[in-house]
Amino acid sequence: MPLYEFKEGSSSKFWEITLSGSSFTTRWGKIGTKGQEKTQNFSNAIEAKREHDKLIAEKTKKGYELAEGQEAPGEDEEGGDSSSLAKRNPELEAAIEKDPDNVEGYLVYGDWLQSQGDPRGELIALQCAAHQASGEEATNLKRQASALVRKYKKYLLGKLADKAENEVDVGWRFGFIQSARMARGDYDSELDVPEAVKQLMALPSARFLRELTVGMVDFEGENYYGGVISALAETKCPTLETLFIGDFEYPDETEISWSYVEDISPLYASFPKLRSLKLRGGSLKMGEVNLPELREFTVESGGVPLEAVQSIVKANWPKLERLEVWFGSENYGAGGGVDDIQPLLDGKGVPALKHLGLRNAEFTNELCKALPRAKILSQLETLDLSMGTLTDEGAQTLAENAAAFKHLKRLDVTENLLSDEGQKRMAALGEYVAHGNQRDDYGDDEDRYVAVGE
Template identity: 65%
Template sequence: MPRYEFKEGSSSKFWEITLSSNTFTTRWGRIGTNGQEKTQTFDTSAEAKKEYEKLVREKEKKGYELVGDGEGGDEGDGESGEAASNPELEAAILANPDDADAYLVYGDWLQSQGDPRGELIALQAAALKATGDEAANLKKQISKFLKSHKDALLGELADAEDEEELKVEWHLGFIRSARVGQKDYDSERDVPELVKELIAHPSAKFLRELTLGMASFDGENSYDDVVASLTAALSEQGGSKTLQSLFIGDFEYPDDTEISWTYVNDISPLYKLLPNLRSLRLRGGAVELGKVDLPELREFTVETGGLPLSAVKSIAAAKWPKLEKLEVWFGSDNYGAEGGVDDIQPILDGKGLPNLKSLGLCNSEFTDELCKVLPKAKVLPQLERLDLSRGTMSDEGARILAESAAAFAHLKALDLTENTLTDEGERLVAKLCPSVSAGNQREYDEDYRYAAVGE
């Protein structure tokens, strides 16, 4: 039984709590006495654990300190989600995460160890090959299996899934993708701790995609602690060879929070831990990228209301030779946006971007200046898609593009939505390439133009 004590002035008190399935027992009183005892029962183990964690946090906030495990007590419901481990078979999967046969071999071994992931691998492997009624029946079997073995497969993560603050997708017996984040304003979930638990969990050892939602609805939504926790958890495992997609900032603005009230901050410690990362998406303000070296990255997106100059320069100097899509939202100087055309010249020159096919220079207050240099930009001929949406393009910018129409004719798509074009401006750009999106324009004001997304 975990024991907490509070000693201050004339106060000398203890508090103990034991959690078991859907009940917990508390004992409290003055140190040196037996105190009082109370047992509470809940409808589910998830409700009991939630209240248990709430009470512990309340005591810690009041100054109670953990001094020992006390006598006896069995915390938890006995289903830890621990898995058998075979490093040799796991190495075969890590070497080729798309090899279903490697999973099947591992699954046979897991079944011999009584690990439910083994049977789940077999069911999901069969479902990948099945069609028609067989596929439908296997889908039902898998759903039933996941439900009946939830505690064994997820352990302590099951509570977070019940409360919809952890969403997972299973593939060949393991979690393929996961989303972590507080659900609403009533949430008390410790997102950094949940991320740490997820990364360390045996069911997530082959995780391919990770999405981070709201870190906190209470006050500023900062990812500092979440990134630190993710970095620490990955470091303990020597990095991840399987994680290919990372999205930090999966929230709705302005419904959940304003985009500039969210702080991504420094994510550079993650780079060396994710050598096979292929997609990186960031949403929020105060973005710091440091020295970017992501040799396998194919897609990079940063959505912000104000991109600082240091981040602009990091993007311009990044090493990502396999990058195919680059989308940058610059934002408004009222919300910290810095830099301009000169600062992104390496991108316009295609420096270090031999495979770039889609370029987004979005949400900018210098869109007209971009229009002046894009027709002769060295990167333009290799592009298939160009996105200049959410910016401040005026009819003058549209006229410049129209005068160099031949330079854009090879594009498959050009996005100019949410700029400040009039009907005349839209007409000028309408036929620059086979697919031009130029609707949903904002009102033009010569004295006051601003990026579509700021706050």
């Protein structure tokens, strides 16, 4: 119950406010007197807190200051982060977690929240109704839901409510945050991305988060994601299905090898239902991979270390359908070659794989020799060998073994080092081969580079 005083000229007044659930009591008058008292009631605790905060702001603007010995309301107390007032029902949350696409689960939870005076219940009702409606009715319901999100922004987003939209961007579904992207917007940004990630994952509104994207963490120095991974490893989010670490434009925002993904192995236990994982940057460590539900894995790098290549090859990906690796340049930490990925070419651990991208590699010609005999080839629908060091020599090998690749829906050899003659040879294989946008071949192995290094 903070006590404020106003002393100026002949004025000597006090003002006090006490917040309690869905009501607050104010007391005011001349210092030294009992003063007057008034209690105001609201439909819920969030409304009461919003008006409570508004009155404090008005009084301080007029010159009222905290009396001696008084402390300002803390973040988890009056005047601070109202997300701490959120109502929770573990049993109903468990039902949604079990079947996160079932609208009925959200509607039941929404009814319960409304009975508790929690405005999230109304948001759930509006967004579920919009999902089931169409045309003008759906548009109107979505408009009402957006207005409600704006009205209760501080409550729904907590400490993230005041962050710029280009730094913290969230998408809503059935009353909860479904997707989020976090990143520093520019060089002047003061956003602590790892801390913002922690705050997001702690929000009741993010209880059923499905997609998370992390962009730039640091424009000033080198862009390390270790802090983000540590923040994520401290949380549990069984509903998260899509994670992208390293969503930045290169080279405009930073070079791809000036960003460091580091060790991602602590994430496996936090997100057991992860279906899509994309990483962009260098210094990747993966340890023993344990992502049994993963369908897509992509690493875009100027140099994937040998240790990470070995982790990828040794991984047991029972449901993986798409695998894409940008190997990069030895000058930027890349390690490994055809021999190191032979277990993958033999199809070990990837029974469901349909798309294989062995991109940005310095050993593309050697791959062309190994692929026709690779056991994995027969189960693939698409094969991507782009951005590497494929020359006319490798193209000749592919052409000589054309029968091994005829079943593919697409074979991509773009952004390599093919001459016009080499491109013609690829074009002769059929329309399923993409072969354009080639880079210059300087004719010397030491002068041949992958498309993305630095």
